[in-house]
Amino acid sequence: MRSGFFQKNKTIFLYGFSLAILLILLRWLELKYIIYDHAFEIYAGSIALVFTLLGIWLARKLTKPKVETRVVEKEVYRIMQEPFVLNEKALASLGMSQRELEVLERMSEGLSNQQIADQLFVSLNTVKTHAARIFEKLDVQRRTQAIEKAKRMGLIP
Amino acid sequence: MRSGFFQKNKTIFLYGFSLAILLILLRWLELKYIIYDHAFEIYAGSIALVFTLLGIWLARKLTKPKVETRVVEKEVYRIMQEPFVLNEKALASLGMSQRELEVLERMSEGLSNQQIADQLFVSLNTVKTHAARIFEKLDVQRRTQAIEKAKRMGLIP
DNA sequence: AATGGCTTCATACTTTCGGGTGATTTTCGG
DNA sequence: CCGAAAATCACCCGAAAGTATGAAGCCATT
Numbered sequence: 001m002r003s004g005f006f007q008k009n010k011t012i013f014l015y016g017f018s019l020a021i022l023l024i025l026l027r028w029l030e031l032k033y034i035i036y037d038h039a040f041e042i043y044a045g046s047i048a049l050v051f052t053l054l055g056i057w058l059a060r061k062l063t064k065p066k067v068e069t070r071v072v073e074k075e076v077y078r079i080m081q082e083p084f085v086l087n088e089k090a091l092a093s094l095g096m097s098q099r100e101l102e103v104l105e106r107m108s109e110g111l112s113n114q115q116i117a118d119q120l121f122v123s124l125n126t127v128k129t130h131a132a133r134i135f136e137k138l139d140v141q142r143r144t145q146a147i148e149k150a151k152r153m154g155l156i157p
Numbered sequence: 158m159r160s161g162f163f164q165k166n167k168t169i170f171l172y173g174f175s176l177a178i179l180l181i182l183l184r185w186l187e188l189k190y191i192i193y194d195h196a197f198e199i200y201a202g203s204i205a206l207v208f209t210l211l212g213i214w215l216a217r218k219l220t221k222p223k224v225e226t227r228v229v230e231k232e233v234y235r236i237m238q239e240p241f242v243l244n245e246k247a248l249a250s251l252g253m254s255q256r257e258l259e260v261l262e263r264m265s266e267g268l269s270n271q272q273i274a275d276q277l278f279v280s281l282n283t284v285k286t287h288a289a290r291i292f293e294k295l296d297v298q299r300r301t302q303a304i305e306k307a308k309r310m311g312l313i314p
Numbered sequence: 315a316a317t318g319g320c321t322t323c324a325t326a327c328t329t330t331c332g333g334g335t336g337a338t339t340t341t342c343g344g
Numbered sequence: 345c346c347g348a349a350a351a352t353c354a355c356c357c358g359a360a361a362g363t364a365t366g367a368a369g370c371c372a373t374t
Contacts, residue, residue, distance in 0.1 A: 097350060098350090099351060122353085123353055125355085126353055126354095130351085130352095
């Protein structure tokens with residue numbers, strides 16, 4: 001393709017053109033006897049200047065941009081359970097005992113009284129007693145309420 | 158400082174030097190009568206070539222690298238109470254109905270079946286039926302388990 | 315018209331939970 | 345060592361929760 005050929009050799013054409021036009025211009029200036037004393041030096045200087053600029057342009061055109069990796073911090077919000085810290089104050093103010101807390105934790109895991117009893121190696125009745133105390137201290141009636149309240153108070157995760 | 162002055166004007170000095178040396182070289186070549194026919198064109202061409210290269214070099218030296226910002230995501234964890242967004246996918250995959258979800262929500266608030274029935278203006282039996290379906294779909298046996306699982310799945314806050 | 319899902323309700327039954335009471339043992343600080 | 349708090353266990357009883365089964369009405373899709 002003609003246009004394709006021109007496209008690919010555009011730089012070369014431009015190059016030649018620049019040189020030709022510059023020479024013509026300089027000759028014309030010479031003929032117009034504006035320059036005659038240091039003619040050659042001016043020629044050379046002009047050519048040097050123009051082609052330096054051309055070189056710069058070329059370099060900018062052809063050089064691939066240097067890639068500089070810049071780390072941009074982007075906040076990625078994640079669902080994460082904030083590290084649970086037991087609310088000791090609330091625990092103390094309620095007078096919640098260690099054993100009761102253990103029962104409460106297992107309750108919140110959805111275990112039945114019997115399962116809790118098995119895990120803690122105590123009788124079902126014992127767990128019931130603990131549960132009753134827990135409800136009393138938390139001032140609730142049902143285990144679901146106890147769990148809800150205890151979570152809000154920071155007694156369990 | 159002298160050296161500082163030279164440093165800062167290095168490019169200009171280099172420039173002048175190049176031109177001077179080139180001219181001397183060309184004159185010498187001319188004197189050696191290797192060139193004499195198309196002397197001027199060769200002069201011009203040589204100067205053009207050299208200064209183009211110089212321009213390219215200059216450009217590369219002086220041009221600040223184009224910064225292509227490459228975003229590298231860096232996770233910044235932060236504690237936040239996750240604003241609850243309902244996990245619709247899980248909801249759909251479980252085939253959980255709207256009514257069932259309502260019951261589930263109230264369950265998690267610690268309400269009894271009777272209270273839920275009153276709030277939703279349905280009978281206790283209806284709530285029980287919903288509850289049974291919920292347990293079935295969540296594959297659990299107790300309401301406490303259902304709450305625990307539903308929370309983890311993002312069905313309820 | 316038929317099908318299937320959702321919601322509603324009922325009945326009957328079993329299991330678990332929660333309240334109340336009382337009692338024994340263990341632990342731990344004064 | 346003594347006493348209070350904690351932990352353990354038992355028994356009873358009623359309430360609540362959960363299981364199983366059936367069924368009717370509604371609504372959208374086929």
